[in-house]
Amino acid sequence: MSKVFVIDQNKQPLDPIHSAQARQLLRNKKAAVYRQFPFTIIFKKSCPNTEVQPLRLKIDPGAKFTGIALVNDSSGEVVFAAELKHRGFAIRDALTSRRQLRRSRRARKTRYRQPRFLNRTRPPGWLAPSLQSRVNNIKTLVDKLRRFAPITAISQELVRFDMQLMSNPNIQGEEYQQGTLQGYETREYLLEKWGRQCAYCGVKDVPFQIEHIHPRAKGGSNSISNLTLSCEKCNAKKGTKDIKDFLKKDSSKLSKILAQAKRPLADAAAVNTTRWTLLQTLKSTGLPVETGSGGLTKFNRSQQNLEKTHWLDAACVGQSTPKLIIKCVKPLLITANGHGSRQSCRTDKFGFPNRHVPREKIHFNFQTGDIVKAVVTTGKKVGDYVGKVAIRSSGNFNISGLHGLVQGISHKFCKRIHAKDGYSYAM
Numbered sequence: 001m002s003k004v005f006v007i008d009q010n011k012q013p014l015d016p017i018h019s020a021q022a023r024q025l026l027r028n029k030k031a032a033v034y035r036q037f038p039f040t041i042i043f044k045k046s047c048p049n050t051e052v053q054p055l056r057l058k059i060d061p062g063a064k065f066t067g068i069a070l071v072n073d074s075s076g077e078v079v080f081a082a083e084l085k086h087r088g089f090a091i092r093d094a095l096t097s098r099r100q101l102r103r104s105r106r107a108r109k110t111r112y113r114q115p116r117f118l119n120r121t122r123p124p125g126w127l128a129p130s131l132q133s134r135v136n137n138i139k140t141l142v143d144k145l146r147r148f149a150p151i152t153a154i155s156q157e158l159v160r161f162d163m164q165l166m167s168n169p170n171i172q173g174e175e176y177q178q179g180t181l182q183g184y185e186t187r188e189y190l191l192e193k194w195g196r197q198c199a200y201c202g203v204k205d206v207p208f209q210i211e212h213i214h215p216r217a218k219g220g221s222n223s224i225s226n227l228t229l230s231c232e233k234c235n236a237k238k239g240t241k242d243i244k245d246f247l248k249k250d251s252s253k254l255s256k257i258l259a260q261a262k263r264p265l266a267d268a269a270a271v272n273t274t275r276w277t278l279l280q281t282l283k284s285t286g287l288p289v290e291t292g293s294g295g296l297t298k299f300n301r302s303q304q305n306l307e308k309t310h311w312l313d314a315a316c317v318g319q320s321t322p323k324l325i326i327k328c329v330k331p332l333l334i335t336a337n338g339h340g341s342r343q344s345c346r347t348d349k350f351g352f353p354n355r356h357v358p359r360e361k362i363h364f365n366f367q368t369g370d371i372v373k374a375v376v377t378t379g380k381k382v383g384d385y386v387g388k389v390a391i392r393s394s395g396n397f398n399i400s401g402l403h404g405l406v407q408g409i410s411h412k413f414c415k416r417i418h419a420k421d422g423y424s425y426a427m
Contacts, residue, residue, distance in 0.1 A: 002080045002329055005040040005148035006031075008047045013150045015052050016070075016079050036371070036418040037425040038080065038332055040148045054152035055079060057145060059138060060297065060314035061157060061278060063088065063267035066138055067310030070149055076322035080149070081311035081331040086137055087338060088130040088270065095129060101351040131274050137336050139281050146285070154282050155318035158275050158291035186210065188294055190229050192267065199257050200234040200247075207232065213261055215240045225261050292318040333426040340368070363391045364411040369420030374399060374413045385409065386417075388424060402426075 003016035022041055025031040034042040053072055060067035063086070070080040106113055127135070145151060190210060197204045199211075211230035214220035217240040230238070238246045247254040282289045300316035301308065304324060311331040315324055345353040361367050366389060374385040374397075387401025395411045418425075 002038075002078075002332070005035075005038060005080075007034060007040060007042050007148060008050070009043055009045065011042070011147070013052070013146075013148055014043075014047065014050055016149060035148070037334075037423075038082070038145070038148065052150040055149055056153045056155060056320065057142065057149075057151045058155040058314045058317045059142075059157070059282075060310060060317055061134070061138060061271060061275065062086075062310065063134070063270040065310045066134070067312070067314030068141060068145075069311050069315035070145065070151070071315055071322070071324070073153075073320060073322060075325065077325040078315050078329050080145075081315070081329050082141070083310045083331050083333055084137060084141060085333070085335040086134050087336045088134050091133055091338075092128075092130040101347065104351050125277065127274065127277060131270060132277075133336070134270070135274050135278050135281055138278060141334070142282065142285065151287065153288050153290065153320075154285070155290040155292065155320060156279060156282060157294060157297055157313075157317045158279060159272075159293045186224065186227070188298055189224065189268065190227060194229045194260070197229070198231040198234055199228040199260075200230060200238070200253075203231050209235045211235050211238070213243050213257065215242065218242060228257065228261065290318045290320055330427055335424045335426075337369070337422060337424055339420075339422045358393065360393065363393050364395055366391050366397065366411060366414065366416065367420055369422075370416050371418035371420075371425075372397075372399065372414045372416050374409050374415070376409060376413045381406065381409065389414065 004019055004022040005016050006014040006022075008014055022031070022039075025041065025043075026033065030045070031041040031043050034040045053074065055070045056073050058069045058071055066084040066086065068080075068082040068084060069078055071078055142154075187210065191208070196208075198206075198208065208229040209232060211228050211234075212220045212222075213226050213228055216222075220226050243257065244254065247257070279289065279291065296319070297313055297316050300321045301312060304316070306312045306316065306324070306326070309331075311329075312326070315321070315326070344357055346355045346357060348354045366372070368390050370389050371387065372389045376382050376385070385399045385401055385403075385406050387399045387406075390398040390400070391411075392398070396408045397411055397414060398405060398407045399409055399414075400406075
């Protein structure tokens, strides 16, 4: 597993240590648990003149998941890894639902109300809430890790797909895609856009070839909107035929492929929209920030024969990537859940209120979202339970953990091990 973060008496970060060393320090009562996620211990006595090795924080931002890795540049050891799951699309859906409910209510209550959609101006650099949440999630985690680890540099994958260069390969600076990186940007974009499967037969987990939808022999271009993925068998079968002739007996597949070719990649659009804001946010930390492309990340990963995961992609970001040591590293899985809703009442699917939400958010010093450990010694539910708690004013809580939902656990048996912070954690 990943190493354990250590801080001294003054809460200054020290070198992360192996989990066995951390257990020994806790057993000998030389240190105490400071935080559960990420697991951090604090020394009880001062540690003067302690030298620490600098670490590099590497980030691979994505629309749904962001990979994070802490790498020691001198040794190549991956000290810590995490995968952060965003809630951007959930925010988008919630805002859409709220907008529909408001419009419905205003249409019923104030039928002749004047439109007011231009009564607010957006500040420079404004991002949609679903996009801004991605930036804020990463910033929160970066600030948290800087408190527990000696981070001296940051690497960010700035450009996953260079859309302009792929659309026009003859643009100035064409050398960017020449040499060992040639083709990595385009291929990775097509793999994401077409779901890593053949566009014609749907086969997966085979070597794919980049295929022209409208063949070059009949005037087709090298534009990214004219490219797709094909297995070797389908590519040879299609040859120089026009796609309308090749799929004339399957009109539904033809229309699906033509529509998908014109559709932009939503995930890539979200990443491209937030990348510069994220870069400025990382630069505001005062640390040097290195940037790299998705093609370079894939090249580094393939050179070291590493599997494709979010945290390994993060570890391979940038030119500074050394020979990585990833033995026994298990990523911390972080999910952004938010801090709940401010609705004073819930509504049914038609937008009509159907139940009240109590004002009190804290009962018996617990609030919904806290991670607790309950040791039940009496009653029908004897046992140990660890998970996220849903509070009740009666004092009988529900605990949702790895083994499912357990209801009716008294607050007297519960002990909070991690306060609610808008995220959930798992290994």
